[in-house]
Amino acid sequence: MSNLPPLSALHTFIEVGKSGSMKRAAELLCVSPGAVSQQIKALEDRMRVRLFERAHRELHLSDAGRSLFEQLSRAFEEIHHAWENTHAPTSRITKLTISTTASFANSWLAPRIGGFTKQWPNIEINIETSPRLIDLRRDFVDVAIRHGLGDYPQHAVTKLWTPAMVPVCSPGLLGSGPAVLEPVDCLQYPLLQDADRADWALWLRAQGIENASARRGSSFCDDALLIKAAVAGQGIALVSDVHASAEIANGRLVRLLRTPWPTNFAYYLVTNEDRSEEWKIAAFRKWMLEQVAMAENAEDARTDTPNASMSENDSELSSIASTPSVI
Structure with missing residues (x-):
């Protein structure tokens, strides 16, 4: 006789671990919260360990639960994808x-x-x-x-x-101030900064310019907000045309220079x-x-037209980690 617990109990454990809630897991599995609770309790009794810790109305995996979850989730994912790959790709959603x-x-x-x-x-x-x-x-x-x-x-x-990044601003701002013919001319306007206040300093340094003002100005945590501020005439933003292309195309933003800096x-x-x-x-x-x-x-x-844009780009650095599974 096998010592393995029922597959349904392990599946229930995985769904509770993913959702952090017996109620949400019950809804997904189309059973009652009581049935889910009984499955988890039976599994804990069988393993003689606590799989979850309760905090602020949510369940969190214990150390033992996390270890089991990481191993079982891979196994259930393999089952899921083996079924998907075996089943005809065009036969179901x-x-x-x-x-x-x-x-x-x-x-x-x-x-x-x-x-x-x-x-x-x-x-x-x-x-x-x-x-x-x-x-x-x-x-x-x-x-x-x-x-x-x-x-x-x-x-x-x-x-x-x-x-690669490009400087952009509203036509109204540019029309009311000095001409921007060289990268250093950007410093005559307020600089709209990324969250880390790093992009302008790096871009100007790539053009051979070191200036303390490169890190000054309002900062924004998202490129969409940065672009909105530029459209509103608050300053010059250093963004990519992949984010600003629509605003450039409709004339709400203008690209100032043809001196991109590939990151x-x-x-x-x-x-x-x-x-x-x-x-x-x-x-x-x-x-x-x-x-x-x-x-x-x-x-x-x-590229042969006066208002040509650069290639698809982005100035936002997303979360990066070099651990085997987290990115």
Whole structure:
């Protein structure tokens, strides 16, 4: 006779661990909260350890529970994806969860994602924009799009493009002040800063300019807010045209100089190494690379015009970690 607990009890434990709530897990499993509680208690009695600690109406995994969760979640995920890959990809709706930053989702991904769902109507997209570090195994995220160095051990990493930053401001602000002909001329205006107050200093240093004023000015935690401040005429923002392209196209922002500074960071598509060729992930990766190539070709076609923009870029640094599972 097997000493293993029932598979249903282990599945219940995984759902409670993911949601941090017996009630939410019960709703997902279509059972009563009491049934979930009994399953967890039976599992704890059998293992003779406490799997959860209660705090502020939520359940948190104990040390023993976390160890069990990390091992079981991988096993259940493998079962789930083995079923998906065995089952015909076109025969049912499947979900694809993408983690990225709010700025990238708003300015680049959201306007284009309809093209992917048109190609793959059986793939239901879920875009998460939390800035926190994520664990691709525990958080059940299929794909992460990150702006970093590409150093993600034990993950499959595909480089999308290398970003560069450009200074932009409102036409009204530029029309009421001195001309901006060289990078140093930007210092004659208020500088709108990123959250770390690093981008302007680095960009000016790349142009051979060291100035204490490079770190002064209002700072914003998100590129979308930075762009809104620039549109409002509050100063010059150092952003990418992937975020400001719409505002540049409609004339609410103007690009000031043709002296971009490519950063040391790039955009990467990151997945679990053992899932990188799963059909829905492979389909999304192929589509992303096609979209990047199309955007770059469109930029190349515009480079001969006076108001041409630079290639697809981003000045936002997302959360980066080099641990095996957290990115």
